[in-house]
Amino acid sequence: MSRAGPVRLSRLSRLRRDPGKAGVGSGVGGGAGGGAAGGADDQAMVRLLREGDEGAFMALVARHHGPMVRLARTYVQSDASAEEVAQEAWLGLLRGIHSFEGRSSVRTWLFRILVNQAKTRGVRERRAASEPLFAPLFEPAVETAVGADRFGPLGSWSTPPLPWPAPPDPAVAAETLAVVSEAISALPPRQRQVMSLRDVHGFTAAEVCDLLELTDANQRVLLHRARARVRGRLEAYFEEVGG
Amino acid sequence: MSPSPDLSCQELVELVTEYLEGALPARERARLESHLRGCGACAGYLDQMRHTIRVSGRLSPDDITSAQHDALIDVFRRWKAG
Numbered sequence: 384m385s386r387a388g389p390v391r392l393s394r395l396s397r398l399r400r401d402p403g404k405a406g407v408g409s410g411v412g413g414g415a416g417g418g419a420a421g422g423a424d425d426q427a428m429v430r431l432l433r434e435g436d437e438g439a440f441m442a443l444v445a446r447h448h449g450p451m452v453r454l455a456r457t458y459v460q461s462d463a464s465a466e467e468v469a470q471e472a473w474l475g476l477l478r479g480i481h482s483f484e485g486r487s488s489v490r491t492w493l494f495r496i497l498v499n500q501a502k503t504r505g506v507r508e509r510r511a512a513s514e515p516l517f518a519p520l521f522e523p524a525v526e527t528a529v530g531a532d533r534f535g536p537l538g539s540w541s542t543p544p545l546p547w548p549a550p551p552d553p554a555v556a557a558e559t560l561a562v563v564s565e566a567i568s569a570l571p572p573r574q575r576q577v578m579s580l581r582d583v584h585g586f587t588a589a590e591v592c593d594l595l596e597l598t599d600a601n602q603r604v605l606l607h608r609a610r611a612r613v614r615g616r617l618e619a620y621f622e623e624v625g626g
Numbered sequence: 627m628s629p630s631p632d633l634s635c636q637e638l639v640e641l642v643t644e645y646l647e648g649a650l651p652a653r654e655r656a657r658l659e660s661h662l663r664g665c666g667a668c669a670g671y672l673d674q675m676r677h678t679i680r681v682s683g684r685l686s687p688d689d690i691t692s693a694q695h696d697a698l699i700d701v702f703r704r705w706k707a708g
Contacts, residue, residue, distance in 0.1 A: 435706045437699070437702055437703075437706075440698075440702050441695070441698070441699065441702075444690065444695075444698050445689075445690060446687070448690050448694060448698065449687040449688035449689070449690060450687055453688075466694070466697075470697060470698065470701055473698060473701055473702075474701050474705060477701070477702065477705040478705065527639075527640070528639045528640055528642065529636075529639050529671075531636070534634075534635060534636040537634060538634025538635055538636035538637060539634060539635050539636075540635045540667040540668075543666075543667035543670065543671075544667065544670050544671050544674055546670060547674060547677065559681055560681060560684060560685060563678065563681045563682055563685065564685055567682065567685075578682065582679050582682035582683060583682050583683065583685050583687075584687070585683065588647065599649070603643055603644060603647055603649060606643055606647075607640075607642070607643035607644075610643060610675060610678055610679065611639075611675075613678050613682070614674055614675055614678040617674070617677075617678055617681075618674065
C-alpha cells in the first residue's frame with residue numbers, strides 16, 4: 384500500500400531543515416510540541432493514517448489542532464468559523480492521504496490545506512463586509528524596535544534596557560509565560576502568524592514563507608516587529624514587578 | 627559611547643533579527659559583533675531578545691477540548707466509513 388519509498392524519504396529529508404534551530408546564532412529551542420514532522424516519523428504516520436489508525440490520527444490532532452485553529456482565526460471572523468475551517472482541513476488531509484507523495488512534511492502539507500481553506504473562507508466572509516483580508520503588510524511603514532526617545536542624538540542608548548531578573552523565581556516564570564502569550568495574541572494578524580509559527584511552533588523560515596506566501600525579507604520584517612513588540616511588553620512587565 | 631562609529635545602538639537594534647536569522651552579510655555581521663563586544667547595553671538588548679524567543683518556545687499548545695476531540699473523532703470515523 385505504501386507508495387512512499389526510499390526515494391521519497393531522501394527528498395523529504397532534503398526539504399527538512401533542523402526545526403530546533405531557528406537561525407544562526409540564535410540558540411533558540413524548537414517550539415513546544417512543534418516537532419519536526421520528520422522523514423521517518425512522517426512515513427510511519429502516513430502509513431498508519433492510510434491504514435485507518437484512529438490513535439495515530441488523534442495524536443496528530445493533539446499536536447496540531449490548537450495551532451491550526453489559532454492560525455485560521457487570523458483569516459476568518461469568528462472562533463466558530465476557525466474551528467470549522469480546521470475541521471475541514473483535517474478532512475482534507477484524510478481525503479488526500481492516499482495520494483500524498485511526501486514532497487513536503489505532513490505538517491507543512493496540513494497547514495497548507497488549512498491556510499487555503501481559511502483564506503477562501505475569510506475572503507467570502509469579508510466580501511459580504513467588503514473589506515480586504517489583511518491590512519497592507521507593513522503598516523505603519525516604519526515601526527521601530529525600540530522607541531526613538533530611548534536614544535540620544537547620535538543614536539546611542541540614553542535609556543538602556545535594564546537587566547531582567549535571571550533566573551526568575553517560578554512564580555515570575557509562569558507569569559512571564561502569560562505575559563508573552565498575551566503579547567503575541569495582541570500582535571497585528573500578520574505579525575502574529577509569523578511569530579506564532581516561528582517561535583511558538585518551531586516552523587522554519589522557509590516553511591512560513593511558503594505557507595503565508597511571503598518573501599524571505601518580508602517574513603523577517605514581520606518577525607522583527609513582532610519580537611520587538613513582545614520584548615517591549617516583557618520589559619514593561621519586568622519594570623512593573625521590579626519597581 | 628558607541629564603540630563603532632559607523633553603527634549606532636539605534637541602528638543595531640533594527641538589525642537584531644537579521645543577525646539572529648543569519649541573514650546579515652559577513653561584513654555587516656562583523657561590524658555588529660564588534661559593536662556588541664564594546665557595548666553592554668546592546669549586548670543586554672540582544673540577550674533580552676533571545677530570552678523573549680526562548681519563552682515563546684515554551685508556550686504549550688492549547689489542549690483540545692473534549693468537544694473538539696469528539697468532533698474530530700467523528701470526522702475521522704465518517705471518513706473511514708467512506
